Every structure is written in C-alpha cells, then in structure tokens.
Amino acid sequence: MNRKSFLAMSTAILFSVGVAQAQDPVRIGIVVELSGAGAPAGTNWRDGIKIAVDEINADGGILGRLVETAEYDTQTDPQTSRALVQKAIDEGAYAIWGTIYSGSTLVNMLVAQQNEIPQFVGSESPAIVDKGNPFVFRTSSGAQKGVPALTPYFKDTLGAKKVGIAWVNNEFGKGGHDVFAAEMAKVGIEVVADVSSEQAQTDYAADVARLKDSGAEAVFVYMNQEESARFLIEARKQGLAMPLVGEVTLTEAKVIELAGGAAEGAIAHVGLTATATQIEGIAEFAAKFEQSFNRRPTHDAIKGYVGAWATKYVTEMVGEFNGAAFAEKMKNLCLSVAEHPRMLLDTCWDATGEMSRPSFMVQVKDGSPVVIGTVPAN
Amino acid sequence: MSQFLQVFLSGLATGSIYALVAIGFTLLWQAAQTVNFAQGEFVVVPAFFVLVGLHVLHLPLWAAVALALVLSLLVLGYLFKKLVVGPILPAGGISLIIATMALGILLKESIKEFYGAEAQPFPALVPQDPLNLFGAVVSMQDIMNLLISLGIVVLLTQFLNRTRTGRCMQATAQNPAVAEILGVDVKRMVLYAFLVNAALAALASFLITPVYLAKFSNGETLGVIAFIAAIVGGFNQIRGALAGGLLIGVLDNLTATYVTAEYRAALPLVLLIAIILLRPQGLLGTSEGRTV
Numbered sequence: 001m002n003r004k005s006f007l008a009m010s011t012a013i014l015f016s017v018g019v020a021q022a023q024d025p026v027r028i029g030i031v032v033e034l035s036g037a038g039a040p041a042g043t044n045w046r047d048g049i050k051i052a053v054d055e056i057n058a059d060g061g062i063l064g065r066l067v068e069t070a071e072y073d074t075q076t077d078p079q080t081s082r083a084l085v086q087k088a089i090d091e092g093a094y095a096i097w098g099t100i101y102s103g104s105t106l107v108n109m110l111v112a113q114q115n116e117i118p119q120f121v122g123s124e125s126p127a128i129v130d131k132g133n134p135f136v137f138r139t140s141s142g143a144q145k146g147v148p149a150l151t152p153y154f155k156d157t158l159g160a161k162k163v164g165i166a167w168v169n170n171e172f173g174k175g176g177h178d179v180f181a182a183e184m185a186k187v188g189i190e191v192v193a194d195v196s197s198e199q200a201q202t203d204y205a206a207d208v209a210r211l212k213d214s215g216a217e218a219v220f221v222y223m224n225q226e227e228s229a230r231f232l233i234e235a236r237k238q239g240l241a242m243p244l245v246g247e248v249t250l251t252e253a254k255v256i257e258l259a260g261g262a263a264e265g266a267i268a269h270v271g272l273t274a275t276a277t278q279i280e281g282i283a284e285f286a287a288k289f290e291q292s293f294n295r296r297p298t299h300d301a302i303k304g305y306v307g308a309w310a311t312k313y314v315t316e317m318v319g320e321f322n323g324a325a326f327a328e329k330m331k332n333l334c335l336s337v338a339e340h341p342r343m344l345l346d347t348c349w350d351a352t353g354e355m356s357r358p359s360f361m362v363q364v365k366d367g368s369p370v371v372i373g374t375v376p377a378n
Numbered sequence: 379m380s381q382f383l384q385v386f387l388s389g390l391a392t393g394s395i396y397a398l399v400a401i402g403f404t405l406l407w408q409a410a411q412t413v414n415f416a417q418g419e420f421v422v423v424p425a426f427f428v429l430v431g432l433h434v435l436h437l438p439l440w441a442a443v444a445l446a447l448v449l450s451l452l453v454l455g456y457l458f459k460k461l462v463v464g465p466i467l468p469a470g471g472i473s474l475i476i477a478t479m480a481l482g483i484l485l486k487e488s489i490k491e492f493y494g495a496e497a498q499p500f501p502a503l504v505p506q507d508p509l510n511l512f513g514a515v516v517s518m519q520d521i522m523n524l525l526i527s528l529g530i531v532v533l534l535t536q537f538l539n540r541t542r543t544g545r546c547m548q549a550t551a552q553n554p555a556v557a558e559i560l561g562v563d564v565k566r567m568v569l570y571a572f573l574v575n576a577a578l579a580a581l582a583s584f585l586i587t588p589v590y591l592a593k594f595s596n597g598e599t600l601g602v603i604a605f606i607a608a609i610v611g612g613f614n615q616i617r618g619a620l621a622g623g624l625l626i627g628v629l630d631n632l633t634a635t636y637v638t639a640e641y642r643a644a645l646p647l648v649l650l651i652a653i654i655l656l657r658p659q660g661l662l663g664t665s666e667g668r669t670v
Contacts, residue, residue, distance in 0.1 A: 034495065035490060035495035036495070036595070039494075039495040039496045039497075040496050040497070043495075043496060169640070195639065196639060196640065197639065198643070200595070202589075202590040202591075202596065202599065203388075203392060203589075203590075203630075203631075205384070205385065205388030205389070205392065205517075205520075205631055206385055206388070206630075206631045206632075206634035206635040206639065206642075207634070207639065209381050209384045209385045209388070209631075209635055210381070210635055212380075212381065212384070212515075213380070213381035226497045226591060226593070229497070229499075229591060230589070230590065230591060233506075233588075233589055234589065236506060236508075237506055237508065237517040237518075237519050237520065237589070238384055238388075238508060238515065238516070238517050239508030239515040239517075254496070257499055258497055258498075258499045258591055259499075260499055262506075
C-alpha cells in the first residue's frame with residue numbers, strides 16, 4: 001500500500017469513527033410519577049417531553065447527538081424517586097427531566113446535585129429553590145411567585161373580606177397554603193376556614209361542609225389533580241355556592257375530565273395553559289399533542305415540553321455536555337421566544353433556578369378553561 | 379344545624395356503602411369460613427367493567443352497568459369460588475387468607491396494567507343536584523345512596539329470612555353438616571353466598587365510584603374500613619355489619635368536621651382496638667366457641 005492510499009484510508013477510518021461518535025445518542029432520564037396519585041401529572045409531563053424530543057431529534061438533536069430518553073416511574077413515592085434518579089445517572093443520563101411532586105423533588109434533587117446533573121422539575125413548592133441547589137431548574141413559577149398573582153383577584157375582583165383555604169397536606173399544598181395565608185394577611189382579608197386534606201383522600205364531605213358553614217365569601221383551592229376533582233364533585237353535591245379559585249391545578253384538563261360538570265365556573269391562575277391559543281407556539285403544541293395522544297395537554301405537558309427544549313437551547317449555548325457549565329449558564333438566564341421559539345413565552349430563571357414568565361387567569365366555561373386575563377411576569 | 383345535617387347525612391351515605399361491603403365479608407365468613415382480603419378490590423373491579431362497556435364496547439350506560447353486574451357475578455362470585463376458595467380452603471384458613479391477599483394484588487395490578495394508573499371519571503347513576511331539606515342544602519346523591527343501600531339490605535334480610543333459599547343459606551352457615559343431612563344442597567348455598575357478595579360489591583362500586591373516581595388503588599382503604607366495620611359491628615351478623623358500616627361512616631365525618639381532619643384515618647383503627655378489647659364479638663355479634 002503506498003503512502004497516499006494509506007493516508008486516504010486512515011482519513012476515512014478516522015472520519016467514520018468521528019461520525020459514529022457524533023451519532024451516539026445523548027441519554028436523558030425522565031424520572032416522573034407514572035403511577036400513584038401523581039400519575040395524571042406525570043404522564044402528561046412525559047408525553048409533552050415526547051413531543052419535544054421528536055422535534056429536537058428532527059432538528060438534529062443536541063449538538064449533533066440525538067436525544068434518547070429512558071422513563072423511570074417513581075410511583076409518586078419520594079424514596080423511590082431518589083433511587084431512580086441515582087439509577088438514571090448510573091445509566092448515563094446527561095440530564096434529568098422530573099419529578100413533579102415537590103415531596104419527591106426535595107428528596108431526589110440532592111442526588112442530581114451531588115452528581116452535577118442538570119434537573120428540570122415540574123415542582124412548585126417554594127422550598128425547592130430555597131435549598132441553594134444550583135442544578136435544579138423550574139419549568140413553571142413556584143407558588144411564592146404564582147400565588148401572589150391571585151391577591152388582586154380576591155381583593156379587587158371578588159371584593160372578598162373573608163376567605164377559606166382548602167389545601168392538600170403535602171409539600172406542594174403546604175407551600176401554596178403558607179404563601180396564600182401570608183398574602184391574605186398583607187391585604188387584610190380574614191381566613192375564616194383553613195381546611196387541610198390528605199393526598200389521595202377520597203371523601204371530602206366534611207371538608208366541604210366546614211367551608212360551607214364558615215362564612216367564607218370565596219375559597220382558595222390548592223390540591224393536586226385527583227383531589228381537586230373529588231373536591232369539586234363534593235362541592236357541587238353540597239351546593240357550595242362561593243367562587244372556587246385555585247392556582248394551576250384546579251382548571252387543568254384532567255381535573256375537568258374527572259370532575260365533569262362540577263368543574264364549571266372554577267377559576268385559576270395558571271402559568272401555562274393549552275387554551276392560550278392566541279400564542280402561536282402554544283396553539284401548535286396543543287394541536288400536535290392532541291393529534292398524538294387523543295387528548296388535550298395539561299400544563300404539566302407544556303412544562304415537560306419547555307424543560308426539554310430549554311435543555312437543548314442551553315446545552316448548545318454552553319457548547320458541550322457539561323453539567324457544571326450548564327448550571328452556571330442558567331443563572332439569571334433569559335430565553336426570548338423570538339430567538340428560542342419553542343420556549344413558547346419569554347422565560348427567565350434567577351440564580352436559584354426560579355422561573356419568571358407571563359401567566360394567565362382562566363375560568364372553566366362549557367367544559368374548557370378559557371383565558372379571562374393575563375398577568376405579567378413578576 | 380345545616381352543617382351537622384349535611385355531615386350526618388354524608389356519613390350515613392358513605393357508611394351505608396361500607397355496610398354493603400362489610401355484609402359481603404360476613405356472608406362469606408358465615409357461608410364458607412372465608413375472610414376475603416380482596417374485598418376492597420372487588421368493589422373497584424365492577425367500576426372498570428362499566429368503563430370497558432362504555433368506552434371499549436360503546437354500550438349505553440344501562441347496558442354497561444348490566445354487563446358489569448353479570449361479569450361481577452361471574453368473575454368475583456363464581457370464578458372466585460371455583461378457582462380460589464374451592465381448591466385452597468381444604469388447605470386451611472391461613473392459606474386462603476394469603477390467597478385472597480394475592481388475588482387483591484393481582485386485581486389491582488391488572489387494572490393498572492390493562493386500563494391505566496390514572497383516575498377515571500365515572501358517570502353518576504343518581505341525581506347529583508343539591509336538595510333543600512329543612513332549610514339546609516344537602517346532597518341528593520347522598521340521600522339516594524343511603525336509600526338504595528338500605529333498601530338492598532332490607533331486601534337481602536327479607537330474602538334470607540322469608541324465602542326457602544334464604545333459610546337454606548342460613549342453615550348452611552350455621553351448620554353445614556346438619557344442613558346437608560336435612561337435604562340442603564350445601565355447595566349450591568355456598569355458591570349463592572359468593573354470588574350475593576359479588577352483587578353487593580358491584581352495587582357498592584356503582585354508588586361510590588362517581589364520587590371517589592375509578593382508580594385501581596381505591597380498594598386498599600375501602601377494604602380495610604369495611605373489614606373493620608364488619609368486626610366492629612359483629613362478624614357473624616349481617617345487621618352487625620350494617621351497624622358497623624353506618625357507625626364508622628358517621629363517626630369519620632363527625633370527627634373530621636368537629637374534632638380533627640388530620641387524624642380522621644385513625645378513627646376506624648381506634649374503634650377496632652376498643653371493640654376487640656371491650657367487646658370482641660362486636661356490637662351486635664354473638665360470642666362463638668370453637669374447638670381447636
């Protein structure tokens with residue numbers, strides 16, 4: 001073999017090895033609630049990610065590498081979620097997408113932090129960004145940002161002087177409850193009924209009866225999906241007449257599906273809603289989702305979608321698959337929808353991983369959440 | 379007052395459904411010395427039969443409910459007796475208890491696997507609009523559930539006491555050997571007990587699922603509470619199971635409303651301990667002696 005042929009062959013071999021390496025997929029773990037009480041949220045999160053991954057891979061992947069996901073069902077159990085985050089990392093995950101339940105995230109995010117793995121979560125408990133973990137990033141605003149958006153609604157729109165709170169006794173519910181109670185105290189609205197319930201509780205007769213008799217002029221409802229639906233069903237059964245106002249979950253598609261007519265009239269402040277179809281990206285995502293899965297997406301689906309695309313955008317800004325560099329880049333980062341259209345809305349993160357984004361007030365009318373107002377980013 | 383009325387009514391309505399399930403426990407115990415720890419799942423499965431009828435077979439609601447009832451009798455009554463209780467009972471009560479626990483897990487995981495882990499909406503079979511009663515707004519659904527459950531219990535009691543078949547079932551429960559000597563078809567009577575249990579579980583399912591939603595894991599709590607209700611009321615008396623169910627339903631609601639919501643789940647367990655310590659045969663049960 002002469003020199004030229006040898007050089008040509010070597011170049012061809014090196015090129016093909018390089019191409020093969022560039023084809024190695026990047027593995028990302030979807031660690032989320034696919035069974036248990038969190039299944040409605042988790043399955044939507046996962047399905048939103050599926051849409052995103054298909055689009056990302058059609059766009060060439062991340063830095064030329066296709067995205068390969070692996071699903072890990074936490075069964076809505078915090079200890080299981082912790083073990084699964086470790087397992088995903090052991091199996092080579094570059095990033096973790098999930099969990100949603102705040103109780104699980106608080107436990108498992110330490111594992112991701114120790115391994116310097118970026119983690120996009122769907123959790124909204126204020127505690128998550130208070131722990132100083134530089135590797136955890138929200139896909140929606142926490143309760144400490146979202147719930148205060150309701151204060152003007154209770155004070156000015158409803159003119160309420162007395163309110164009740166119906167909340168689920170877990171990390172998610174406690175966080176929202178505490179923020180709401182503080183907000184009401186700030187504006188001089190009295191909380192006349194403070195009714196906690198348990199995760200996966202099935203009987204809300206006593207809870208609704210207490211609210212009915214409390215003299216409240218409106219009720220702040222802060223529960224997960226199934227619990228919200230059961231509460232709404234019981235509220236209708238007992239003729240609870242006052243406005244029911246929630247944050248995020250109360251007007252979700254799954255809650256409306258489960259509660260049926262009992263969800264009519266419920267109001268919520270939401271960070272994201274598939275019915276904000278005046279926003280082009282949201283309309284497009286909602287249509288794709290409905291075509292793929294034969295149902296409307298919930299806000300958890302949009303959260304998963306946004307988290308997946310944020311991973312691509314930021315990794316490409318960093319230029320390499322480096323968790324520490326990713327975390328550094330995310331600090332005080334803003335992704336405008338003009339330059340990053342798949343973020344759907346202009347989105348910013350602060351140094352703690354807390355997200356800011358415009359949001360919406362919605363009300364259930366004729367079985368669908370209808371946008372009745374927008375709230376600027378705070 | 380209106381709050382008390384609503385809470386009391388809701389408690390009675392929920393308790394009446396616990397009672398239906400608890401009566402199933404006592405029937406199986408009396409008829410076949412069987413404690414069925416899959417009873418909670420027996421209340422979940424019929425709801426999914428209805429959903430399959432509605433969404434897979436596209437039947438109207440009444441046809442889906444009828445189909446679910448027939449399937450419940452077949453699967454949770456006849457097949458349960460034939461394939462689980464029949465072969466395992468001769469091996470002893472403990473073996474059968476373990477087998478029913480395994481059956482419960484199998485049913486739960488099968489629903490999760492073949493239908494889904496998410497809760498599903500379930501159509502209400504009775505009106506859901508609120509009703510004005512003595513100046514209080516109360517739930518029509520609670521009143522209807524209570525009336526239907528009590529009506530079924532009355533019918534069952536009449537059947538057991540006033541019909542030949544019912545008296546044969548009672549004779550079988552009291553002393554199968556003597557009943558057989560007297561010409562009672564004991565095996566058939568035992569089968570009838572299993573079929574009645576399946577029917578009661580199906581009815582409880584149709585009444586409770588519109589409120590609790592159809593979910594694979596609903597049976598866990600329901601089964602435990604119904605079991606406790608049967609013990610509290612008296613495991614060897616149908617009226618005891620009725621009393622136990624109603625008592626637990628009412629006390630649970632009253633506790634959650636007027637005492638503490640956080641610890642309401644402890645109430646049935648506290649009641650169970652108290653009854654076992656103070657009156658082990660249950661409130662309306664009779665003491666039983668047994669040679670060992």
